[in-house]
Amino acid sequence: MHSSSTQPRTALVFGGSRGIGAAIATRLARDGANVALTYAAAASKASEVAGAIEAHGVQALAIRADSANADALTDAVARTVARFGAIDIVVVNAGILHIADIAAFSLDTLDRMLDVNVRGVFVAIQAALPHMRAGGRIVTIGSNTAVRSGHPGSSVYSMTKGAVAVMVKGLAVDLAPRDITINNLQPGPIETDMTAEMIGEVKESIPLRRVGQPAEVAGLVAYLTGPEAGYMTGASLTIDGGMSL
Numbered sequence: 001m002h003s004s005s006t007q008p009r010t011a012l013v014f015g016g017s018r019g020i021g022a023a024i025a026t027r028l029a030r031d032g033a034n035v036a037l038t039y040a041a042a043a044s045k046a047s048e049v050a051g052a053i054e055a056h057g058v059q060a061l062a063i064r065a066d067s068a069n070a071d072a073l074t075d076a077v078a079r080t081v082a083r084f085g086a087i088d089i090v091v092v093n094a095g096i097l098h099i100a101d102i103a104a105f106s107l108d109t110l111d112r113m114l115d116v117n118v119r120g121v122f123v124a125i126q127a128a129l130p131h132m133r134a135g136g137r138i139v140t141i142g143s144n145t146a147v148r149s150g151h152p153g154s155s156v157y158s159m160t161k162g163a164v165a166v167m168v169k170g171l172a173v174d175l176a177p178r179d180i181t182i183n184n185l186q187p188g189p190i191e192t193d194m195t196a197e198m199i200g201e202v203k204e205s206i207p208l209r210r211v212g213q214p215a216e217v218a219g220l221v222a223y224l225t226g227p228e229a230g231y232m233t234g235a236s237l238t239i240d241g242g243m244s245l
Contacts, residue, residue, distance in 0.1 A: 008058055009033040010084040011225070012077065014067060014124045015094025017046035019192030020141060023214030024091050024221045029053040029060070031222055033089060036061040036080040038073075040094070059084070067094035067120035068112060077127040089225045090128045092121045093141040095160075097195075099153040110156055117160035122167065125182075129175075137225040138175075138182040140164050141217070142236060146186055148244035150205065151198075161186070165236045172234030181233035183224050187217050188240020207242030 009032065016025040016037025025037045026049065035053045039046040039062060046062040053060035061083050065072035080087060096116045098109050121140055128138075143161040145154050168184040175182055189195055189202045189211040199211050220239055223229055238244055 009088035010080065010086065011035045011089035011091065012080050012087055012128060013037045013091045013093060014073070014076070015039070017042045017049055017062070020187065020190055020214045020217050021093040022049045023218040024093060025049055026052045026056070027215070027218035027222050028089065028225065029056040029058050031226070032058065034059040034084050036063060036076070036084065038063050038065040038067070038076050038094065040066050067124070068115035070123045073120065073123045074127045077131060081131045086133045087128055087131045088133055088136050090125065090132070090138045091141070091221060092124045094120060095141065097157055099151065099157065101153050102155060105156060113156055113160055118163045121164055125171065132180055134179045136180040138180065139221050139224050140168055140182070140184045142184045142186045144186045144188045144238050144240040144244045146236070147238065168236065169234045176233065181230065183232060183234070184236040185217060185220055186236050186238040186240070187212060188243040190214055190217060205243060206240070207245065210241065212239065212241060
């Protein structure tokens with residue numbers, strides 16, 4: 001994949017206003033890409049991230065789009081293309097986490113998690129693909145719960161992240177003729193507002209005795225979307241301090 005000083009690459013980060021997504025968006029900007037990002041509700045946080053992106057001398061576009069809404073995702077792609085032209089990098093980070101025993105898990109909550117964590121990933125990729133150039137890169141943000149649940153009440157979350165990992169394998173085969181790679185990252189506990197309540201209790205189960213930082217996940221995304229990762233596709237890379245060993 002070739003980067004040109006006159007033609008910055010364009011990245012679209014679904015779920016880019018907070019935590020891991022914000023770190024990814026700003027890292028891709030640091031590496032020279034114009035970045036569009038979606039957010040579900042936190043307009044002020046999205047605006048902050050857009051400012052951080054522009055501080056790197058590239059352009060930012062923040063788009064409100066609930067990942068459970070297929071039309072909103074398709075519209076986010078259309079707005080990105082209208083602003084920047086073709087898309088080179090897609091990162092699907094949007095996700096929701098609900099922990100509960102199966103007896104207490106409502107079907108509405110199940111449907112919402114499937115809509116965002118599985119259907120939303122599929123729709124985001126499907127919508128972006130017609131606008132992606134050869135040599136494009138797609139990265140999904142899964143979870144190490146796909147290979148190690150461990151935590152009581154995480155069955156549905158684990159199921160959604162396992163589904164993404166398998167979908168990525170199949171899509172890698174489908175997209176190979178277009179020279180588009182797709183890989184899945186499976187973070188363990190990362191220090192974000194989504195995990196704040198459970199961070200303390202999980203540290204002891206991590207061999208490195210600490211939780212990860214969003215920037216560490218962003219660094220791996222930067223590698224996967226860069227020129228040296230062109231031979232890797234369909235992979236799920238676990239980054240969890242040894243937690244799932």
